[in-house]
Amino acid sequence: MLSIQPWLLAGTLVLAYLLFTLGCYHKRVRIWRHQPVLNSGVPVNIVAYASESGQARALAGQLAEQTGAPCLTLNELSPAMLANCRQLLLIVSTTGEGDAPDNGRLLLPRLAQADVAGLSFAVLALGDRHYRHFCAFGLRLAAVLQASGATPLFPTVCVDQLDPQALQQWQQQLQQLGLKMATVPPAGSGQQAALTPESLWRLQQRQLLNAASPGAPVYDITLQAQNTLPDWQAGDIAQLRIPDATGGTVPREYTIASLPQEQQLRLLIRVQHYPDGRPGIGSGWLCQQAQTGDSIALGIRSNPEFHAPAARVPLILIGNGTGLAGLRAHLQQRELHAADSITAGKNWLIFGERSPEHDRPWRQQLEHWLNTGHLQQLDLAFSRMDQTAAEPQAPDQLSYQAGRQFIHQGYVQQVLSHHAGKLQQWLAQGACLYVCGSRNGMAAGVDDVLSEILGEQQRQALIGQGRYRRDVY
């Protein structure tokens, strides 16, 4: 006769297993909903982001709000947090050519020392398929975390230009973990989150600043608001809708050089060219095609990563070419608030271009700031300067009433090496470093020289403290 006991035993075991699984599931839901803190004081769950232009930050902010988890930048994740936190949700974009955004630059080097064996993670990687290295940083981050011993909750979700379907897939994956989730943002809403409503502006003035330069033409472009002037601050970015050949528009971003107090929006734009010599869509339209009086739709993107330091500290501004736009905005803002205890402080500008004769954008204003002492020091580096012919000594030092100007042959990173002692003095006084302009040539060179002068640890500490900020492209 068939005994019923083995069936009963098997049934009981299956039931017990199901109850156990259900229990685990509810426990996980409880963990997510109540956000307990471990004995170490580290939250069980953390949402972290790396974002260059605000989209990943906006999505991470929403997720953190809905889950009650703290929202940190990748740079803020210490090895201790990584070792103690249980689940990490990461929303990161890719910038440059497959690079990490600045507020995520520190995590990968840190992972080598972190114990992440007890950590589960998921990555939402924002990117754009037009770039060669699609979502490269998010994918690299997931690979390094896994190779270091952390466990992926599910495969990395790659998002092309905030594609709503991919965002929905991410949400569904999180829901399967028991997370209470946001509704899917409509297409492009992440992008809009950081933008002021678009408004119409008129091209008021356009001035060529570097006639006969060995480089491509650079224009000072002034736009006048057709309606109410929106608000912005130094570091913010203008996103312009440029008319293209097909009757549509394409977005292009430019760092704003002026402040609303000047009642106009100024841009410093270099004409870019295709290999066949045609001008670029955005720079060509703005610098050559548009006529005075023409209208253009423009929104302003807040760029907190490049906003002024919160305290009254000395500022070292470093840049090249059109990067002077962002540096001018900061100098202008600090002059405007010279009497404030918050935004004032001494200023040192290190700026690089090609020719000392032809590439002197906003020379009068910079020399005025030297004369009044608003600029304590101005270093100009010219890569195409004929040292023997043009300058009797290198560097050439010119004294102004209140400040000093040095003219060097070479690049801004070499100027930093030359003034290494002074750089360290300023940093010891709490100075912040702000870098604006070319990502690859200039900003990468400055990064290397800072590591050489200060050591890798201090360079990373400056990034972590928000004292080394960049707007580079």
Ligand SMILES: Cc1cc2nc3c(=O)[nH]c(=O)nc-3n(C[C@H](O)[C@H](O)[C@H](O)COP(=O)(O)OP(=O)(O)OC[C@H]3O[C@@H](n4cnc5c(N)ncnc54)[C@H](O)[C@@H]3O)c2cc1C
């Ligand atoms: C945050 C941010 C701030 C920026 N601020 C400024 C600014 O203040 N001033 C400014 O002039 N630009 C700035 N740019 C660059 C600007 O957004 C455009 O990328 C640039 O004007 C070229 O666009 P385009 O439409 O003219 O060229 P496209 O039509 O897109 O390209 C035309 C040709 O130019 C080449 N090209 C495009 N960009 C570059 C480049 N940087 N170097 C070399 N070749 C290039 C392309 O490969 C192509 O062959 C900024 C970019 C970012 C992301």
Ligand SMILES: Cc1cc2nc3c(=O)[nH]c(=O)nc-3n(C[C@H](O)[C@H](O)[C@H](O)COP(=O)(O)O)c2cc1C
């Ligand atoms: C200058 C620049 C470089 C970029 N480089 C890449 C890239 O290499 N790979 C990629 O997939 N996306 C790239 N992108 C697209 C961004 O990752 C994408 O727009 C993302 O949604 C931006 O998110 P964020 O605002 O959080 O930085 C780049 C965007 C810009 C403006």
